[in-house]
Amino acid sequence: MASVLTIRGGKALRGTVSVRGAKNLVPKAMVAALLGDTPSTLRNVPEIKDVDVVTSLLRIHGVDVTKDPETGDLYMDPTKAKSATSAEINTHAGDSRIPILFCGPLIHAIGEAFIPDLGGCKIGDRPIDYHLQVLRQFGAVVDKTPDGILITAPNGLKGAKLELPYPSVGATEQVLLTATRAEGITELKGAAVEPEILDLIAVLQKMGAIITVQTDRVIRIEGVPALRGYNHRALPDRNESASWASAALVTRGDIYVEGADQQDLTAFLNTFRKVGGEFEVDDDGIRFYHPGGELNPLVLETDVHPGFMTDWQQPLVVALTQADGVSIVHETVYENRFGFTEALRRMGATIQVHRECLGSIPCRFGQRNFLHSAVISGPSKLSGADIDVPDLRGGFSHLIAALAAEGTSRVTGIEIINRGYERFEEKLRGLGADFDVEAL
Known part of the structure; x- marks a missing residue:
């Protein structure tokens, strides 16, 4: 059944979530x-x-x-x-x-x-x-x-x-x-x-x-x-782990991800730390948190493993809207993965998408008319908006943007998020998110 999330943003997410087997396995x-x-x-x-x-x-x-x-x-x-x-x-x-x-x-x-x-x-x-x-x-x-x-x-x-x-x-x-x-x-x-x-x-x-x-x-x-x-x-879902990490960064929160595995998140953890996030690893999971202060802009290219995974890109872009300076993200795996940024712009983010390869190495999408590079300027004040979820990772990214934004957002199409995020509404409530769910 289709439903809508009414999210009242501006509240840091704090607490523990668990991740289980990987959707991609x-x-x-x-x-x-x-x-x-x-x-x-x-x-x-x-x-x-x-x-x-x-x-x-x-x-x-x-x-x-x-x-x-x-x-x-x-x-x-x-x-x-x-x-x-x-x-x-x-x-x-x-x-x-x-x-x-x-x-x-x-x-x-x-x-x-x-x-x-x-x-x-x-x-x-x-x-x-x-x-x-x-x-x-x-x-x-x-x-x-x-x-x-x-x-x-x-x-x-x-x-x-x-x-x-x-x-x-x-x-x-x-x-x-x-x-x-x-x-x-x-x-x-x-x-x-x-x-x-x-x-x-x-x-x-x-x-x-x-x-x-x-x-x-x-x-x-x-x-x-x-x-x-x-x-x-099944091995734990590294993409869900990285998504909750970005949620902690965007909302200036503190989330312990039970089941997160450092070994499969190496490229993400390096980038997370460069942006200004912090993490602590133990035998049962990883604690991700915003340590205070400004986030750092960066230049990032997605790639196949062992590079920075494309599924990590969209939630991290939301965090980059809060970094102090200009960031560049070059998507080399999926050619149309920046469609989700249109909603972020309506929320107040400053993001430009380009056809050129804005990375160190031209990729297979260069000169093919795909908007596959993004320039993000921040920090931007995000405000609530009406959003329709376009895809799995983009949808989760919209959720955490709405949770960080001032005011109220209405998010539809959330059924797509259920494809890859187990009981995400229950987990958000456990982290202190303020929202209501109603059937359409």
């Missing part, structure tokens, strides 16, 4: 359960919309999915996997792009896969071309239908030599989920090596896969005829 690990011939157990699972979507998609394909009511652990039994109708898939997929990752596992399990027209956050093109090209190179036959795309492999899937033009996380996941049971050896050059990718490799290795991560973004997979189920605890 958990749904993919759930899909991997289809590859096993025995049940799998996934632990540290967050209560987010993407998990609900994959649970529904697995169930309509015959996978028995049960959830432990006390721990939240998922138990998935794929032994009765079956085909699903296009209408069922369309109904349960909604605007999610996850169905594309079902293709390899479904072909191995039942001989075919169907994917509907795909949605997702409107932050860039993110075409599925990479995925379809990958599947064709494994020997899959791709047929367009009135409802979507039907993928089969009459002669089975075979190992292949692949090279990605850009280290796409989704395409790398596609290769891993397809190659583990393909006949022969697969070599992938130009692979993504994000922590969530390495955790997915850990899941597949537990199932019996043989996967080697080599230097220079090369992954080698030796196909095996069968895999078993796994028991795995």
Whole structure:
């Protein structure tokens, strides 16, 4: 049900929040359960919309999915996997792009896969071309239908030599989920090596896969005829951790993020400290806080891991509106990720977006008419406004801007935030945020 948040800003967020398994790993690990011939157990699972979507998609394909009511652990039994109708898939997929990752596992399990027209956050093109090209190179036959795309492999899937033009996380996941049971050896050059990718490799290795991560973004997979189920605890969500860190900075607050992992946040923590934020690390999490005084402007470029992650950029831009001076942010991963700044400008922020690459190295979006660089001047006094959430990270960024602003803001489209932030309204209340929720 659609709802609106009425936020009364100007109050520092203080307290503790917990983060669980990563949104960018958990749904993919759930899909991997289809590859096993025995049940799998996934632990540290967050209560987010993407998990609900994959649970529904697995169930309509015959996978028995049960959830432990006390721990939240998922138990998935794929032994009765079956085909699903296009209408069922369309109904349960909604605007999610996850169905594309079902293709390899479904072909191995039942001989075919169907994917509907795909949605997702409107932050860039993110075409599925990479995925379809990958599947064709494994020997899959791709047929367009009135409802979507039907993928089969009459002669089975075979190992292949692949090279990605850009280290796409989704395409790398596609290769891993397809190659583990393909006949022969697969070599992938130009692979993504994000922590969530390495955790997915850990899941597949537990199932019996043989996967080697080599230097220079090369992954080698030796196909095996069968895999078993796994028991795995998902790594914590570094993107949610970084979002709460930025919330502490923007509102001049103090937030302890239970479950945050320093190792996977190195690039963020360095930048957080350069801006003027402070943090303390212990065995259970990280305390992020504004130490007082002015924040510092900086020049920042997003990049694939181990660089500064694109999902960290939007919440941090809100903090940069409060820095004393001019900051420059060059987005090199998604070409349309600065659409969220329009609402910040209406709230009083001084932000200019540019087509040029305002970074040290020209990126693939240069000279292509994309507004992918931003110049932020601060500090700016933010005032409440009416805001409609454009995408997941942009939406969270709008929330923390509204929480820092003077006056009242009305935020709609908050359902998108549920895709990646577990019980975010409950967590905001626990941090002292002043807001009401009402149905539209």
